Amino acid sequence: MRLSAWLSTTLFALAACRPAATPPPDTSAAARAAIDAANANWPRLTSTAHADSIADFYAADAVLMPPNMPTVHGRDSIRAFFAVLNTLPGTTLTLRTESVWGNGPAATELGHWTFTWPASATRPPGVPPVDSGKYIVRWVQQDGQWLMAQDIWNSDLALPPPPAPAPARR
Amino acid sequence: MRLSAWLSTTLFALAACRPAATPPPDTSAAARAAIDAANANWPRLTSTAHADSIADFYAADAVLMPPNMPTVHGRDSIRAFFAVLNTLPGTTLTLRTESVWGNGPAATELGHWTFTWPASATRPPGVPPVDSGKYIVRWVQQDGQWLMAQDIWNSDLALPPPPAPAPARR
Numbered sequence: 346m347r348l349s350a351w352l353s354t355t356l357f358a359l360a361a362c363r364p365a366a367t368p369p370p371d372t373s374a375a376a377r378a379a380i381d382a383a384n385a386n387w388p389r390l391t392s393t394a395h396a397d398s399i400a401d402f403y404a405a406d407a408v409l410m411p412p413n414m415p416t417v418h419g420r421d422s423i424r425a426f427f428a429v430l431n432t433l434p435g436t437t438l439t440l441r442t443e444s445v446w447g448n449g450p451a452a453t454e455l456g457h458w459t460f461t462w463p464a465s466a467t468r469p470p471g472v473p474p475v476d477s478g479k480y481i482v483r484w485v486q487q488d489g490q491w492l493m494a495q496d497i498w499n500s501d502l503a504l505p506p507p508p509a510p511a512p513a514r515r
Numbered sequence: 516m517r518l519s520a521w522l523s524t525t526l527f528a529l530a531a532c533r534p535a536a537t538p539p540p541d542t543s544a545a546a547r548a549a550i551d552a553a554n555a556n557w558p559r560l561t562s563t564a565h566a567d568s569i570a571d572f573y574a575a576d577a578v579l580m581p582p583n584m585p586t587v588h589g590r591d592s593i594r595a596f597f598a599v600l601n602t603l604p605g606t607t608l609t610l611r612t613e614s615v616w617g618n619g620p621a622a623t624e625l626g627h628w629t630f631t632w633p634a635s636a637t638r639p640p641g642v643p644p645v646d647s648g649k650y651i652v653r654w655v656q657q658d659g660q661w662l663m664a665q666d667i668w669n670s671d672l673a674l675p676p677p678p679a680p681a682p683a684r685r
Contacts, residue, residue: 408625410648410649410651410669411669412582412669412670413669413670413671413672413673413674414671414673415671416649416671446621446653448618448619448621449618451616451618451623453621453623453653453665455578455653455665470676470677471676471677479580479586479667480667481580481651481653481665481667483616483623483625483651495623495625495651497649497650497651497667497668497669498667498669499580499581499582499583499667499668499669500582500583501583501584501585501586502583503583503584504583504674505677506640506641507640507641507675
């Protein structure tokens with residue numbers, strides 16, 4: 346085989362698949378399957394007072410960004426955050442994935458959450474029986490497992506109006 | 516050139532760069548530069564009553580997910596959302612990017628926002644002089660321009676306690 350023939354053939358083959366022209370491997374389907382499998386556990390874990398186990402779906406250095414609280418750093422602190430739900434028997438947190446955009450070992454998920462109290466429960470003052478809203482989670486694949494790395498959410502419900510100022514004395 | 520030589524050379528070259536082994540092009544640096552340039556406009560646009568122009572940084576079909584409100588769909592509705600800030604003279608919204616993870620034509624940004632009222636302003640009841648919190652934005656590159664496609668945030672500030680129930684008459 347002549348060098349020129351080898352060169353031209355090889356360069357042609359390489360040019361046809363050079364990295365700049367290669368789209369990132371689309372992991373959306375694989376990521377979506379792993380995300381669906383993980384998220385399907387949330388209603389059972391929350392309603393049976395095992396919400397602390399939800400921390401196992403997060404990366405060790407994950408950050409949780411709850412509304413009206415500072416950011417929670419790391420799986421141990423995330424476990425403590427969710428453990429509070431274990432003290433609210435029968436409350437159920439359900440996730441519904443709407444979109445997953447995967448690229449290689451990372452994926453971004455957009456979804457909707459619903460938090461419900463059992464009819465028999467005595468709720469804290471001002472807390473509605475059902476709350477719901479939207480979230481974005483960034484997932485990463487580590488050692489073959491998809492884990493939540495960054496998680497932020499908020500509620501769709503309007504805040505109650507602030508207390509009216511006390512009437513002026515006269 | 517013999518067919519077998521051509522085949523083995525070409526297959527070797529292709530195998531060396533097959534898509535499964537090619538990491539996604541890391542666009543983090545380019546995305547970060549575009550995101551920094553876009554975000555740098557927010558304080559000026561908000562404090563000079565041009566907050567509606569912020570909509571130009573969003574994709575036409577973007578979704579905005581504000582706290583305690585339903586999702587806002589599309590650039591026109593996003594423009595109306597930000598236009599409300601034009602009625603609050605001197606209020607300033609500042610963004611501080613903390614991380615950008617880019618893959619090909621998409622990037623996910625995590626950051627911190629601060630919203631301040633001028634000292635001279637009369638704020639609505641219950642609204643603090645400074646509010647701040649965290650956000651995640653998913654950016655997409657369209658026709659060479661980086662645009663916000665999904666945007667969610669919440670506040671770090673604790674909610675005020677609900678109004679105390681009226682004391683029972685006796």
